[in-house]
Amino acid sequence: MPAGVYVVVEHLNGQIAELSFELLSAGRQLADARAGKLYALVLGAGGEASGVAGACGAADAALCVDHAALAGFAPEAHIVQLAALLKERPPAVTLVSNSSKGMDLAPALAVALGVAVVTNVAGLAVEGAKIVATSRLYGGKIAVEAEVEGGAAVLSLLAGAFPADKGKSGKPVAVETVSPCPQLDNARVAFKRLERPEAADIDISKQEVLVSVGRGIQDKENLALVQELAEALGAALCASRPLVDMGWMPKSRQVGKSGASVKPKVYLAVGISGAPEHVQGMKDAATIIAINSDPKAPIFDVAHYGVAADLFEVVPALTEKLRALRG
Ligand SMILES: Cc1cc2nc3c(=O)[nH]c(=O)nc-3n(C[C@H](O)[C@H](O)[C@H](O)COP(=O)(O)OP(=O)(O)OC[C@H]3O[C@@H](n4cnc5c(N)ncnc54)[C@H](O)[C@@H]3O)c2cc1C
Structure with missing residues (x-):
């Protein structure tokens, strides 16, 4: 053998x-x-x-x-x-x-x-x-x-x-x-040079806590809501691909098949449906929490905890609660 x-x-x-x-x-x-x-x-x-x-x-x-x-x-x-x-x-x-x-x-x-x-x-x-x-x-x-x-x-x-x-x-x-x-x-093909992408502000694959936002956020201006939640939680903000494609978030923050694979301790998915291409990049997170108004959204199949509710109600309430807890 x-x-x-x-x-x-x-x-x-x-x-x-x-x-x-x-x-x-x-x-x-x-x-x-x-x-x-x-x-x-x-x-x-x-x-x-x-x-x-x-x-x-x-x-x-x-x-x-x-x-x-x-x-x-x-x-x-x-x-x-x-x-x-x-x-x-x-x-x-x-x-x-x-x-x-x-x-x-x-x-x-x-x-x-x-x-x-x-x-x-x-x-x-x-x-x-x-x-x-x-x-x-x-x-x-x-x-x-x-x-x-x-x-x-x-x-x-x-x-x-x-x-x-x-x-x-x-x-x-x-x-x-x-x-x-x-x-x-x-050899007929030679390596000429390596062109590096612009340095990202943070490396999402190395973060322990991530708040990830999807198309459910509806408008670029609403991103402030999830940014505040991320800050209250001590988390970094990342996103599903449509938000990156629309130019609302930098490519360095995209999670999924054509973005980064992440393995944080906590992954809080806000307004993300849970398409396979997204799940591929975050399914190995230790704890996955999902907030989605559609109780049948596939994200709930991989989430350990879920809230089937309107993010515009849950997110501000959660931020307020966290701020109060942190003093
Ligand atoms: C080759 C290929 C590569 C891809 N790579 C990636 C990738 O790397 N990463 C990636 O993310 N996608 C990728 N995609 C795209 C992927 O297929 C999905 O289209 C994408 O993940 C959907 O993003 P989303 O969940 O934000 O949006 P949607 O699928 O539109 O979901 C939005 C969700 O928000 C919920 N929602 C709406 N309003 C509210 C509210 N008020 N409160 C709470 N919830 C609400 C809805 O119920 C819905 O579930 C790729 C696709 C292809 C074909």
């Missing part, structure tokens, strides 16, 4: 992406269940790869490749190099993030290696020689189980599906430098 598990590590400016720690955590679990080894694959340029590899202590070894063509992310170079490296080893499981990079890598790498690919993976189990991967499709509406016979495959894992903490370890890791493959000298 092929027992090795390989994790493709994403990094930027010498920092490993949180998603990659989630992969290392899932990979560790898989490797242990299959009595195999876990390898971190770190590609980069200018010595960046070996610098980053030291933080992959959850792995048994880190394999580093350094070449100018591997600077930043040019999919062709990364696919060619990963395929060359993995072809020299026994067929194994390769884990990539379901990120924009991972979506480029997973199918092409699977074709190059001649193995199966399973995307959007949120759960993994080992049953004898088989790996059972559970994927969440259509914004989480459908769960699909795929059995990988023999266990050799490329799997792309959804963000937030595995605990990043278990992928972080201060243990020293054996670092092996692998020679770059010759095709990198002829």
Whole structure:
């Protein structure tokens, strides 16, 4: 049975992406269940790869490749190099993030290696020689189980599906430098530069308490009501997509499929229907509270607590109560 598990590590400016720690955590679990080894694959340029590899202590070894063509992310170079490296080893499981990079890598790498690919993976189990991967499709509406016979495959894992903490370890890791493959000298696509979005005032994915507002607020001027509630609660304000599309809130405050995924301790959804694209970004909040005038609104299916009432009555009353409690 092929027992090795390989994790493709994403990094930027010498920092490993949180998603990659989630992969290392899932990979560790898989490797242990299959009595195999876990390898971190770190590609980069200018010595960046070996610098980053030291933080992959959850792995048994880190394999580093350094070449100018591997600077930043040019999919062709990364696919060619990963395929060359993995072809020299026994067929194994390769884990990539379901990120924009991972979506480029997973199918092409699977074709190059001649193995199966399973995307959007949120759960993994080992049953004898088989790996059972559970994927969440259509914004989480459908769960699909795929059995990988023999266990050799490329799997792309959804963000937030595995605990990043278990992928972080201060243990020293054996670092092996692998020679770059010759095709990198002829790579046809080169990474030129990274253009960063304008810095957001706050990072909503790191907030503990969020008040999120949706189209039920009806008018831009009414946002003051929820802003006051957020302040009384010590929370940050975020929103559903329509409010961002209308220019009422900045894009950096959008929660959902095409916005940010958030995991606060408390998520208070005000006038939000609970469309799957919104729920995808907030369903992992520890406590979800919804205020919506429609008792059949789907947000109540994911909410732990709900108030089926007019937000224009509930929100000011709640703000007043909170202010009184806080003195
Ligand atoms: C590819 C794609 C990506 C998308 N990405 C995202 C995304 O990242 N994030 C996102 O949020 N959406 C996203 N959407 C849009 C999503 O499908 C929904 O259209 C959107 O989430 C709805 O926003 P809403 O709940 O604010 O508005 P609505 O669906 O219009 O809901 C408004 C709610 O307010 C309630 N309401 C009205 N008046 C009151 C009142 N006085 N008091 C209390 N409640 C009231 C209503 O009962 C209703 O439930 C995406 C869609 C697509 C196709």
